[in-house]
Amino acid sequence: MSVTVVGSIAFDAVKTPFGSRERMLGGSAVHFSLAASFFDVVHVVGPVGDDFGEDEYAVLQARNVETGDIEHVAGGQTFFWRGEYGWDLNERETLDTQLNVFAEFEPKLSEASRTADVVFLANIQPDLQRRVREQCEAARFVALDSMNLWIEAARDSLIETIAGVDCLMLNDSELRELTREPNFVRAANQVREWGPSVVVAKQGRYGAAMITDEGFFALPAFPLETVVDPTGAGDCFAGGFMGYIAAHPGTELDHDLLSRAMAYGTALASFNVEEFGVERVARLTSDEVADRVAELRQMTHFIEKPVVLRR
Amino acid sequence: MSVTVVGSIAFDAVKTPFGSRERMLGGSAVHFSLAASFFDVVHVVGPVGDDFGEDEYAVLQARNVETGDIEHVAGGQTFFWRGEYGWDLNERETLDTQLNVFAEFEPKLSEASRTADVVFLANIQPDLQRRVREQCEAARFVALDSMNLWIEAARDSLIETIAGVDCLMLNDSELRELTREPNFVRAANQVREWGPSVVVAKQGRYGAAMITDEGFFALPAFPLETVVDPTGAGDCFAGGFMGYIAAHPGTELDHDLLSRAMAYGTALASFNVEEFGVERVARLTSDEVADRVAELRQMTHFIEKPVVLRR
Numbered sequence A, B: 001m002s003v004t005v006v007g008s009i010a011f012d013a014v015k016t017p018f019g020s021r022e023r024m025l026g027g028s029a030v031h032f033s034l035a036a037s038f039f040d041v042v043h044v045v046g047p048v049g050d051d052f053g054e055d056e057y058a059v060l061q062a063r064n065v066e067t068g069d070i071e072h073v074a075g076g077q078t079f080f081w082r083g084e085y086g087w088d089l090n091e092r093e094t095l096d097t098q099l100n101v102f103a104e105f106e107p108k109l110s111e112a113s114r115t116a117d118v119v120f121l122a123n124i125q126p127d128l129q130r131r132v133r134e135q136c137e138a139a140r141f142v143a144l145d146s147m148n149l150w151i152e153a154a155r156d157s158l159i160e161t162i163a164g165v166d167c168l169m170l171n172d173s174e175l176r177e178l179t180r181e182p183n184f185v186r187a188a189n190q191v192r193e194w195g196p197s198v199v200v201a202k203q204g205r206y207g208a209a210m211i212t213d214e215g216f217f218a219l220p221a222f223p224l225e226t227v228v229d230p231t232g233a234g235d236c237f238a239g240g241f242m243g244y245i246a247a248h249p250g251t252e253l254d255h256d257l258l259s260r261a262m263a264y265g266t267a268l269a270s271f272n273v274e275e276f277g278v279e280r281v282a283r284l285t286s287d288e289v290a291d292r293v294a295e296l297r298q299m300t301h302f303i304e305k306p307v308v309l310r311r
Helices: A028-036 A054-061 A100-104 A126-135 A148-153 A155-162 A172-179 A184-194 A233-246 A255-272 A286-298 B028-036 B054-062 B100-104 B126-135 B148-153 B155-162 B172-179 B184-194 B233-246 B255-272 B286-298
Strands: A002-006 A010-016 A019-026 A041-048 A070-072 A079-085 A092-098 A118-121 A141-144 A167-171 A198-202 A208-212 A215-219 B002-006 B010-016 B019-026 B041-048 B070-072 B079-085 B092-098 B118-121 B141-144 B167-171 B198-202 B208-212 B215-219
Touching: A002 A028, A002 A126, A002 A233, A019 A028, A028 A041, A028 A054, A028 A233, A028 A255, A041 A100, A079 A100, A118 A126, A118 A233, A126 A155, A141 A233, A148 A155, A148 A172, A155 A172, A155 A184, A167 A172, A167 A233, A172 A184, A172 A198, A184 A198, A184 A208, A198 A233, A208 A255, A215 A255, A233 A255, A255 A286, B002 B028, B002 B126, B002 B233, B019 B028, B028 B041, B028 B054, B028 B233, B028 B255, B041 B100, B079 B100, B118 B126, B118 B233, B126 B155, B141 B233, B148 B155, B148 B172, B155 B172, B155 B184, B167 B172, B167 B233, B172 B184, B172 B198, B184 B198, B184 B208, B198 B233, B208 B255, B215 B255, B233 B255, B255 B286
Parallel strands: A002 A041, A002 A118, A010 A079, A041 A070, A118 A141, A141 A167, A167 A198, B002 B041, B002 B118, B010 B079, B041 B070, B118 B141, B141 B167, B167 B198
Antiparallel strands: A010 A019, A079 A092, A198 A208, A208 A215, B010 B019, B079 B092, B198 B208, B208 B215
């Protein structure tokens, strides 16, 4: 089967306490694609400008990402973002956003992209997400990400779009903002009333938590001594999560399978933050992914041994 | 064997979005004792005033906590704290602190308290913690908690005290403040250079993470639809954690055992926040504790199933 992602393809300028990059390949659809490429064929959909060249295509194609639905806007410039992270990498400030070709973007999906088994609507304007969703009628599992900008500027449209997907995947704080509910269990239940059966809260350095029809599941972030650049971690998480689902066609998407998908998402996100931009994931191997999932399992599993409690 | 805890015994006034209490039993040593009482004999050490009466003793004694080392200061008043929590329970403001009998407190441990197998130095002035530590020469496992007040006012003394214990257990943000290191792995390694082999970061709503000689372990907080009052959750976590260790005399305190201790700590903390003060833990049953640990295990364990990754 295959995975389709619609989202931003970008050049990023990033400064963190560990260094900086003036112009590197980025964007939610790029980070997602590279992570999901470990599991299945990935179709990436998004606009680029004249400045997006062979070097950038090569990064995606080296991981066999299908780039046929990348729309080249002649005379345009690729989306650009500049941001800086504080000392503990928990806060980030956006210093510049140039929408460029993204300002007029209207997703056009090829037959191959439209018929994908698994679809990820990365963080773009919710009306656009909904129009993509409507084109992908056959998809078995559709997930959506968003951000505070749309929660504040287009909440009604966002909730309408959420109603049409299977899974909402948001930053913890954005889930609180969207639902106006500080408690994760209640926030997830609110979202589940709108439509999705699966809700995932991305908690940054603390990991991720999920609620499905069958209950709660959570994993910590993989512990790293040095986190160089958190940009794209959430999209890599989504790529690992959705990729794992795509790799299991004809299997019931039950709580156990989604829990394992969380583990692969966690592993992919952890590699992403080890270096700037896509640098680490671009040269990642499948053995490294498998090893990290096994390590994560050890770091979260405890062996049950009965203890006699007093009264 | 047995557990000794030295810390505050208090009356708390607490306001949360779910209600308020004007005067209820609290204090780190009280919350710890009730949680640890599910595992072993607990000796509680701390001062109280004339306002601490039979009703308060009865709560501790109902769970067989040894109250002989509670020091009654005639003519004094018990430590009092008033605080209020914000809408998401993540921020709290201290509105009033009356040290009262705590101002002149000098811990005096009976023979039974001094010879405990497991000792918890709850959050008090680090010089006092060190003097308690020196009295408990025979202890197999000593853990220490502290707070931003002491990190800011008595950092050198605190680090000297930390050097003499086996385990440092701090709030996540305080561990960052103490070590001036935002990354948990690096912060824990710094602490381990000072002395303790075990470092636990309490992460509030996100759970807790640990580093031992053998590596990393983490658990999410148990998911609850309603958290009524977070006061004392960290001390209940410590009570469950240390109690579990005390319940295993003659057993090597390896990573697996400490990981299970984390699970019991997480369970005890989760009950504590379901109601105000000690209300929930005071009527908790050992079956409820065991059931919650089993549930927590299910919510964090994923079954490994090989997946064929692409290259």
